[in-house]
Amino acid sequence: MTDKSSSAASAPPSKEDVVTEFRRRSIIEAARRVFGERGFEQATVEAIAEASAVAKGTVYLYYPSKQAIYEATFAAGMAELGRLILERVEQAATAREAIQAFVAVRAEYFQQHPDFFRIYVAEFARQVAASGTLRGASQQALDRQTRALKKVIARAVASGEIRPVDAGAAALAVFDMSKGLVARHLLIGSKASASRDIEFLTDLIWTGLQPARGQKK
Amino acid sequence: MTDKSSSAASAPPSKEDVVTEFRRRSIIEAARRVFGERGFEQATVEAIAEASAVAKGTVYLYYPSKQAIYEATFAAGMAELGRLILERVEQAATAREAIQAFVAVRAEYFQQHPDFFRIYVAEFARQVAASGTLRGASQQALDRQTRALKKVIARAVASGEIRPVDAGAAALAVFDMSKGLVARHLLIGSKASASRDIEFLTDLIWTGLQPARGQKK
Amino acid sequence: MTDKSSSAASAPPSKEDVVTEFRRRSIIEAARRVFGERGFEQATVEAIAEASAVAKGTVYLYYPSKQAIYEATFAAGMAELGRLILERVEQAATAREAIQAFVAVRAEYFQQHPDFFRIYVAEFARQVAASGTLRGASQQALDRQTRALKKVIARAVASGEIRPVDAGAAALAVFDMSKGLVARHLLIGSKASASRDIEFLTDLIWTGLQPARGQKK
Amino acid sequence: MTDKSSSAASAPPSKEDVVTEFRRRSIIEAARRVFGERGFEQATVEAIAEASAVAKGTVYLYYPSKQAIYEATFAAGMAELGRLILERVEQAATAREAIQAFVAVRAEYFQQHPDFFRIYVAEFARQVAASGTLRGASQQALDRQTRALKKVIARAVASGEIRPVDAGAAALAVFDMSKGLVARHLLIGSKASASRDIEFLTDLIWTGLQPARGQKK
DNA sequence: GATGAATGAGCCTTCATTCAT
DNA sequence: TATGAATGAAGGCTCATTCAT
Numbered sequence: 001m002t003d004k005s006s007s008a009a010s011a012p013p014s015k016e017d018v019v020t021e022f023r024r025r026s027i028i029e030a031a032r033r034v035f036g037e038r039g040f041e042q043a044t045v046e047a048i049a050e051a052s053a054v055a056k057g058t059v060y061l062y063y064p065s066k067q068a069i070y071e072a073t074f075a076a077g078m079a080e081l082g083r084l085i086l087e088r089v090e091q092a093a094t095a096r097e098a099i100q101a102f103v104a105v106r107a108e109y110f111q112q113h114p115d116f117f118r119i120y121v122a123e124f125a126r127q128v129a130a131s132g133t134l135r136g137a138s139q140q141a142l143d144r145q146t147r148a149l150k151k152v153i154a155r156a157v158a159s160g161e162i163r164p165v166d167a168g169a170a171a172l173a174v175f176d177m178s179k180g181l182v183a184r185h186l187l188i189g190s191k192a193s194a195s196r197d198i199e200f201l202t203d204l205i206w207t208g209l210q211p212a213r214g215q216k217k
Numbered sequence: 218m219t220d221k222s223s224s225a226a227s228a229p230p231s232k233e234d235v236v237t238e239f240r241r242r243s244i245i246e247a248a249r250r251v252f253g254e255r256g257f258e259q260a261t262v263e264a265i266a267e268a269s270a271v272a273k274g275t276v277y278l279y280y281p282s283k284q285a286i287y288e289a290t291f292a293a294g295m296a297e298l299g300r301l302i303l304e305r306v307e308q309a310a311t312a313r314e315a316i317q318a319f320v321a322v323r324a325e326y327f328q329q330h331p332d333f334f335r336i337y338v339a340e341f342a343r344q345v346a347a348s349g350t351l352r353g354a355s356q357q358a359l360d361r362q363t364r365a366l367k368k369v370i371a372r373a374v375a376s377g378e379i380r381p382v383d384a385g386a387a388a389l390a391v392f393d394m395s396k397g398l399v400a401r402h403l404l405i406g407s408k409a410s411a412s413r414d415i416e417f418l419t420d421l422i423w424t425g426l427q428p429a430r431g432q433k434k
Numbered sequence: 435m436t437d438k439s440s441s442a443a444s445a446p447p448s449k450e451d452v453v454t455e456f457r458r459r460s461i462i463e464a465a466r467r468v469f470g471e472r473g474f475e476q477a478t479v480e481a482i483a484e485a486s487a488v489a490k491g492t493v494y495l496y497y498p499s500k501q502a503i504y505e506a507t508f509a510a511g512m513a514e515l516g517r518l519i520l521e522r523v524e525q526a527a528t529a530r531e532a533i534q535a536f537v538a539v540r541a542e543y544f545q546q547h548p549d550f551f552r553i554y555v556a557e558f559a560r561q562v563a564a565s566g567t568l569r570g571a572s573q574q575a576l577d578r579q580t581r582a583l584k585k586v587i588a589r590a591v592a593s594g595e596i597r598p599v600d601a602g603a604a605a606l607a608v609f610d611m612s613k614g615l616v617a618r619h620l621l622i623g624s625k626a627s628a629s630r631d632i633e634f635l636t637d638l639i640w641t642g643l644q645p646a647r648g649q650k651k
Numbered sequence: 652m653t654d655k656s657s658s659a660a661s662a663p664p665s666k667e668d669v670v671t672e673f674r675r676r677s678i679i680e681a682a683r684r685v686f687g688e689r690g691f692e693q694a695t696v697e698a699i700a701e702a703s704a705v706a707k708g709t710v711y712l713y714y715p716s717k718q719a720i721y722e723a724t725f726a727a728g729m730a731e732l733g734r735l736i737l738e739r740v741e742q743a744a745t746a747r748e749a750i751q752a753f754v755a756v757r758a759e760y761f762q763q764h765p766d767f768f769r770i771y772v773a774e775f776a777r778q779v780a781a782s783g784t785l786r787g788a789s790q791q792a793l794d795r796q797t798r799a800l801k802k803v804i805a806r807a808v809a810s811g812e813i814r815p816v817d818a819g820a821a822a823l824a825v826f827d828m829s830k831g832l833v834a835r836h837l838l839i840g841s842k843a844s845a846s847r848d849i850e851f852l853t854d855l856i857w858t859g860l861q862p863a864r865g866q867k868k
Numbered sequence: 869g870a871t872g873a874a875t876g877a878g879c880c881t882t883c884a885t886t887c888a889t
Numbered sequence: 890t891a892t893g894a895a896t897g898a899a900g901g902c903t904c905a906t907t908c909a910t
Binding site: 044045046056057060065066 | 878879880881882883
Binding site: 620638 | 687688689690691692693768769772773775776777778779780790814816817820821823824826827828830831832834835837838848851852854855856857858859860861863
């Protein structure tokens with residue numbers, strides 16, 4: 001009765017699958033808005049349901065709890081961002097470009113998805129609050145993002161292009177600065193200077209990573 | 218009954234004032250612990266009252282709402298931290314030392330007050346979430362902290378000690394990195410390498426601020 | 435296609451009727467398990483549907499509500515039990531045997547259908563709770579069961595075999611005791627002594643019904 | 652500040668204690684009505700709160716959960732009933748009177764507290780449903796009630812006043828019959844014949860317990 | 869001032885029932 | 890006829906805030 005004529009071995013997506021996928025995505029998108037605007041605690045499942053144009057009970061057909069919606073929302077955003085970072089960083093021709101790409105892609109993504117940025121920051125805060133407890137999934141997501149940058153830096157160190165620094169620590173520094181950059185832009189709303197700030201950061205870091213001339217510390 | 222024999226125009230602290238001050242301080246300290254451990258939403262006024270050894274109703278004699286307690290708690294910590302930063306940055310003999318002092322004093326303060334750090338991060342997230350709304354008080358507090366650093370950098374730029382960069386942007390970069398540093402230490406718990414990380418950051422930034430040799434971007 | 439060769443005027447069961455009957459029976463059986471295990475309120479229509487291997491919506495094609503399923507389930511069990519009681523009590527040669535049969539058949543039936551016993555007891559409680567409200571169907575079912583016993587006792591009274599007691603009241607007493615007996619066995623799980631208890635009860639009642647010797651009340 | 656002038660070593664009940672006790676009692680009484688009328692599941696905490704003229708939240712100051720209210724309500728009734736049974740059974744001069752007292756006191760108590768009787772029956776059903784699980788507290792309460800009767804019967808057996816029967820089993824039989832008696836009265840509402848029924852039961856049992864004349868089974 | 873009992877609004881979650889396919 | 894996705898009412902419980910003592 002449902003079409004089964006599929007040549008691919010993997011998955012002949014039935015109509016139900018499509019609907020289900022549509023709903024899940026729609027709920028996640030609504031949740032992104034609601035969680036982004038109100039934070040986890042202030043967000044209500046009712047609001048998420050409304051925002052995705054379904055009844056409250058329907059939400060629970062797709063996610064078992066408010067917490068689960070939140071996690072799925074966070075994970076979805078992180079996965080997308082991670083994919084973009086990987087893509088752009090790997091495409092970069094030079095180490096400098098890779099750093100710039102890293103900062104830029106994060107800035108762009110968060111600029112385009114301010115709701116998600118709020119979730120992202122809140123989740124970060126939550127992690128700090130839970131201090132030493134779980135940290136599992138979201139920590140891994142962060143790790144995956146910096147890993148690409150770290151690899152680039154390590155390679156540049158090896159090639160002598162930049163001075164011998166701890167690649168991980170340097171990557172994290174870039175990471176932190178790009179986060180601050182986005183936060184400030186979202187807070188203040190000055191979208192104009194985004195590219196200038198990106199360039200500034202890249203330059204600051206790149207210069208900071210240059211091989212020493214003569215005197216050092 | 219209370220002493221009224223005061224010559225100064227400002228404030229002859231009566232016994233009531235002293236008690237009031239004591240209570241307010243005690244509540245703030247309790248709130249720091251409670252908010253730090255549970256976050257704003259999960260924290261209960263009851264818990265704060267218990268932690269400061271007064272009845273719930275008493276808390277409301279000193280602060281009009283849970284929100285107000287939170288704000289006062291945040292403000293108190295920020296004020297203290299700001300004082301320390303100013304002190305240490307101004308004492309620094311050189312620009313490099315000032316930067317290092319900035320990073321170090323923040324790292325130390327947050328390390329000593331992890332509860333406050335959690336509040337600090339959460340408040341940051343909250344600001345981002347409220348995006349464009351209030352931002353008033355807490356933003357000012359942050360400004361005050363970076364201002365000292367910015368001044369130092371601006372002076373170093375003027376003296377030619379470092380290359381001509383946007384002092385404000387540079388200060389914020391240092392600010393962001395130091396925040397990330399503390400967060401990671403609290404999350405992972407590796408207290409040992411704090412000084413090494415501080416030194417790394419200082420070095421990275423300082424190098425990044427050096428006058429260009431020949432080639433640049 | 436379906437056999438229409440029926441001489442009786444009543445019902446030539448069409449294929450639809452058969453399927454319908456099958457479904458209804460299957461749902462009732464599933465409901466007996468589910469209601470028995472969880473009680474009315476905790477039981478879900480979903481669980482009943484699953485247990486009878488149909489979709490939730492299908493259940494509503496055969497019964498208009500959860501309440502209706504419950505009632506049908508109760509009625510079905512009561513009807514079956516009633517049939518058994520009638521059969522065995524009428525077969526009994528003597529009044530004593532009739533009493534024993536009454537107790538025994540109830541004990542056996544409930545022992546074999548513990549799920550139904552739970553429904554039975556719950557329904558009893560529900561009746562008491564609804565006090566004076568419905569009472570219709572289930573009360574009649576109970577009446578029918580005791581009626582057989584009552585008739586036997588009345589006859590024995592008439593024949594002088596036992597002393598002149600209120601046959602209805604005596605029947606109810608037997609009824610109550612047998613219920614308690616089963617309940618205790620199900621609660622405690624001591625299946626071994628069932629026959630001993632039955633014998634004890636029969637003896638107690640039988641003796642209690644003996645014509646007075648000399649002194650009475 | 653509060654009066655501490657109490658000579659008794661045990662407990663100088665402060666005003667708070669009195670208020671607390673009053674509230675707890677008032678909630679229990681309201682709960683008895685509500686649970687009695689609707690059953691556990693259909694009863695709402697809101698309704699209990701209303702019935703005891705407090706706000707919903709207040710109920711939770713005195714009992715941690717709906718379940719806890721229920722248990723306390725049941726326990727309170729059982730304790731009171733148990734006390735009455737003990738009292739009356741012990742006062743009885745003869746075994747026959749003790750049996751009669753047992754039946755009568757239960758009938759009276761339940762007649763006076765029909766709401767509690769509904770809870771009592773429902774709890775019984777619930778026990779059967781939970782079959783083999785906990786059974787703790789409420790089972791003990793029942794045990795305590797039959798124990799008094801059992802003792803009387805055992806003594807009568809020992810003195811040869813009645814024939815040698817299993818005292819426990821006989822007590823339970825009386826127990827079951829008295830429960831059925833009450834249930835029927837509540838269901839049908841015929842209050843008039845209560846004493847007649849009590850007398851009938853007592854007579855039936857008493858006769859049933861008489862030493863055998865000649866022939867037995 | 870200090871207390872803590874009382875309040876009641878608010879929210880997550882479940883599930884009987886409906887209905888489009 | 891059979892399905893199961895969608896609905897939305899309902900209720901237990903928490904907790905910020907108030908207020909009588």
